[in-house]
Amino acid sequence: MKKNAIIISATLLLIISCKKETKDTVGEVVVEASYAPKEFDASKFESKIDSLIAQMTLEEKIGMLHGNSMFTTGGVERLGIPELKMADGPLGVREEISRDNWSPAGWNNDFATYYPAGGGLSATWNTDLAYLNGNSVGEETRARGKDMLLSPAINIIRTPLGGRTYEYFSEDPFLNKKISVPFIIGLQDNDVMACVKHYAANNQETSRDFVDVLIDERTLREIYLPAYQAAVMEANAYSLMGAYNKFRGDYLCENDYMLNKILREEWGFKGVVVSDWAAVHSTVKTLENGLDIEMGTPKPFNEFFLADKLIAAAKAGEISEEEINKHVKRILTVLFQVKAIDGKDRVEGSIATEEHYQDAYKIASESVVLLKNDNNVLPLKLDGIKTIAVIGNNAMKKNALGGFGAGVKTKREITPLEGLKNRLPESVTINYAEGYLERYTKNENNQKTAVTLEGPVTVEELDEAMLQEAIEAAKKSDITIIFAGSNRDYETEASDRKDLSLPFGQKAFIDKIMAVNPNTIVVMIAGAPFDIEDISKKSKALVWSWFNGSEGGNALADVLLGNVNPSGRLPWTMPKRLEDSPAHATNSFPGNESVTYAEGILVGYRWFDTKNIEPLYPFGYGLSYTNFEFSDLKTDKEVYSKSDIIEVTFNLKNTGKMDGKEVAQLYVSKPESKIERAAQELKGFKKVLVKNGTSEKITIQLPTKELTYYNVDKKQWMVEPGTYKLKLGKSSRDIVTETIITIK
Template sequence: MKHIYPYSLLVLVFLLSCCKSETKSEVQISQPEKPITSAHQPKPFNISDFESHVDTLISQMTLEEKVGMLHGNSMFANGGVERLGVPELRMADGPLGIREEISEDNWSPAGWTNDFATYYPAAGSLAATWNPELAYTFGNSVGQEARARHKDMVLSPAINIIRTPLGGRTYEYFTEDPFLNKTLAVPFVIGIQDNDVMACVKHFAVNNQETNRGTVDVLVDERTLREIYLPAFEATVKKANAYSMMGAYNKFRGDYLCENDYMLNTILRDEWGFKGIIVSDWAAVHSTVKTLENGLDIEMGTPKPFHEFFLADKLIAAAKAGEISETEIDKHVKRILNVLHQVKAIDSTGRTQGSLATQAHFKDAYDIAAESIILLKNENNTLPLQLEGVKSIAVIGNNATKKNALGGFGAGVKTNREVTPLEGLQNRLPKGITIQYAEGYLERYSKNENDQKEEVTLQGPTTIDQLDATKLEEALTAAKTSDIAIIFAGSNRDYETEASDRQNLNLPFGQEELIQKVLEVNPNTIVVMIAGAPYDLGTIKDKSHTLVWSWFNGSEGGNALADVLLGTINPSGKLPWTMPKHINDSPAHATNSFPGNESVRYKEGLLVGYRWFDTKHIEPLYPFGYGLSYTSFEFSDIKTNQTEYTDTDILSIKVTIENTGKFDGKEVVQVYVSKPNSKVERASKALKAFTKVHVDSGKTQTVSLEIPIKELAFYNVDTKSWEVEKGVYILQVGNSSRNIVSKQKIRVTE
């Protein structure tokens, strides 16, 4: 089915300021002039165009040269064959932007001075925009930076489903919903690959926890696998022509995923028609012959002699001993040569040159950040800030100055620009307003000296949550003596990190106590959370009148956040996951099926995220899809193009949105579908369409959303096929999974 992305974008005017300071804004904005829509098409996979050349190259290679292409020859490249003009396949981490250059044989920085890159918002931020056009912008922008650094592959996007709020990589993944996931993943991949660079979609698959990630055996039923955990991966193959896929660390039904015949061959290649290459996660390979025969193409790893990899000397020995055929080896080499041709790495004629850390890319980062910020609570219309008569503002919290481009375990970005929230306010506030900054709390971890972070373990970093008396007093003094207080709290990329799941939903570093004490001395306090995953905000929600959610939001994050607080930008972000009141309300924890030990069984089945909360009638703290605005919207005239459909039809829904408030703004129309009296288990509702629309104050817009009836299918495990059940369906239209304003019945017939 063809996906069309009818999303209006904020049209921005981009000006360079004359100020030389890096912290000053160089990104200016204006109000949108007209909607922009786009349906990005993937580049075709034209293997036949260079098949004869590939065959000739392989015929001229020695066994050793072929095997050299199947494993890492440095930390981020495989082996090339220089004498035949076959280059190394050069890779770069990319979830937050292009990682700095590291040494050839270890993780130490290479020490380059020309590898400063744009720091892009984290994937959770992108998902909160609910804007596939910005997903394309993100992919296209980071793809340009990859080419400027002469890379052939970007290890991104990471699209695993968010199964638990405690996941260490929740900030790096998109969402808990498979439809939102695939709708963002497809344009992201197309955007990367439009620049003659491979997107490496990861981590395939069911890689939903960091605890025991290298050994845990994931057990999930087939229908749940197909309906929840695989749709985004499938879409990147079928709709985006993804050139590469990364095998995950964990096992699936007994076999490691980098040697899993069912996942890599049966599903990925045979069923979906994947033509690209499969790369291992680093040090995720555990065998030689089995790994190659079951589908992996390139083994990458952590520092050890590269010839000791499973697909290095061991593979040469296996081939010479007759344990594996050279024909099998040729098959994998051919795949690699095909994708190298596809991105013009062998014949570089006309290849994209790219650009790095440009003003245009900083603007891309700003655009994403600006649409990602979520207004959770705004009693008495405290926001946007009214500055008349305001002489001083207290800015409180370590997160006001914390930088997140680097940190934690895993990929970061070396950047020359990361505007913090404090700097953003300094850039945007009138000069006559005094800012009093107080750190408020110390970012402290146990089992360390001099407040340095402990080594990351699978149990997660343990924080010291006792407030420092001096820091607390400084914060309270600033709050008492200022007209307005803004607390920047939440998390950071040392606390939320790859290789470690969090222990609980508690805010670290004593922040909850700090917030309560500041609220007591200055009720005119705005609380801003900066984090990538849910936290227990119940008490803060009850006691504060204004609550904003921001993210690890890239090079321009501080400016974007300041513009939202001041009303230059009307917030339009929506939660891409459910924020629970208690951890045991979340399905993986309610079923006591996280994190497991040697194995983990996904007992909640299909009821992941909001599907669980809505089906089980559990009230979340904030629901999936939730987010307020400085204005108000009303939906009306909700109509379908017909009332009866067959499974080959396309359902069209028209919705009129009126902006009844005083600010221009954007709203996300969300369409959920339910199937009463189904013959199979189903969630009470599932997202099947959405669109983001800009509406001027006092104006109306009518939008159309399309749902191919095949999108309503369930996976029939008996027939091993997708089936559209006949009968009545309920369309539920709203602006979150819990705020449904209209329900309509349709019928699917033979």
């Protein structure tokens, strides 16, 4: 099954850009969807499942509720029930590891495609590419014989210091869900379970194992849960992963409110909840409060809370066998759903193919963000150019493996230097100099992963010989390109960054290079914001790229040379100062034993726009090699009911000389609202290819449901009647035109 196919089932016919009806928790209506999920009907398998459970011993049932290896749960071979086989997957399918520890298994057939990290995918603002990414990695998951991929990671980016910001999608709940849903559908179209993580309010790595997160109900519903709700109700996600942290006093893997009341009772979730590794803290409470599978780190698997302890609790009458059966039934349901039991015509998949590398290229090529381009320095004009200095550790740094957490063992990772060598004509000489070293100070464990809030661990002093080599390369070259930023050893799971400073003395290093060759372009490769204001002011051009997959270097070279017109847009706000960001302005990060989200609903650009704080680069920002004009903004009506779909149309003209893609962004504000609101909120977007000198008429459909707020007293979503402004623009700070509608 290939990516752009139309998916047809007995009950669902999909045509791209069709609408399907779903109901949210208050019975309101109609969401726009580009892809329809597979039907998830647990009743289809009910009689078979009941028969299997009736034949199982207590020990066999409980064996299915916990890991029996690092990435599998127990099966029942005599009944034809296989192990549930998982793979980690934020960057692609992780290499095979040993059954009882984290060391590699040493296979020679577990090479996979390295896909752009979440920051890169979300920077495309392209829902078709989100489906492509999910479907492509889903094929690789099946080719490895897995039933579940631990992906996507969709937590909201609350702080620019977050260790997993590179892996997550966005600071905005609307963009977050619009990227998440097609990704999940694409993944699950391959008879594999998406395990959507980390549910929920897991927005910092500092103290993540125990910190108690305190969020008011409206903020929880409007900011931190929408992508999870959409994953369940629009994408039919088969699995969610419970987070490490506590929420309002209870660990999230034993949190009745989050797992039972919201997830299952309100949203109707039918799948399984899997713990993060070693995130379980009790036996009976964990099971009764909604967790289904306990996974963990190396220790005897029978010592897990849902192993021998659960057998003893059941025999002592502390928990009923009926309760245990409920969780076994959920696991069997998803195994049947992905055809792991009695499965005919299950997708076989393929892995590390040229086609999949090109999937990674397509995503990477649309993710690169052009931040600055004085005098149209880019794309590079090679007439008369004989030498280019390529400088910086990141020109050759590879990021498929690194840091604390999952990576990908891949046969192909094109670096920026390799990409330029692949694309530049032979007449151009590249003068390469590494320039600075990626160096860390020693810590107790002598581990690079100790990039924590406790103190700086990088070596900031520059190596004088390497600096001079880079200076000489810049002096003797017509153009200098510096590849700077970060890497996956510095941005990593399990720790947050101390501040926004560039590591390894790069700021001073870049200053020295630009001093000898003012014709300098700076390319940042990173997953999260850094302090680059001074670099932005001094450089001729500034480009932002990501941990961008197997073809990242080729894609980046194509953007720099103009083979690809940049169309990436920032999925988060880049602040001028850390203290401008809401979690830091309110002094509510990281907390100690607990953390209160004092900024409430004003996360990300909502804070900057509402408080009128100027960012360095705003949410949604990105330049192009061409120019676009918006005009003739209209709605199909002036007055709408609370169940209508607002049809917004406008013209988009490419006034430049190069074909390009623009991301039209639709923000909504409510003047004179009776409730607290952000100055504006993203409620629609569309990425459109417009050929040079031509115009396209664009339509964005905005269900009035998207204008709701969560009424805490009534415990329901409500649309406030009155006047709304619809604002069309190129970023949250570049609104080009607006119009007014009324909700009666």
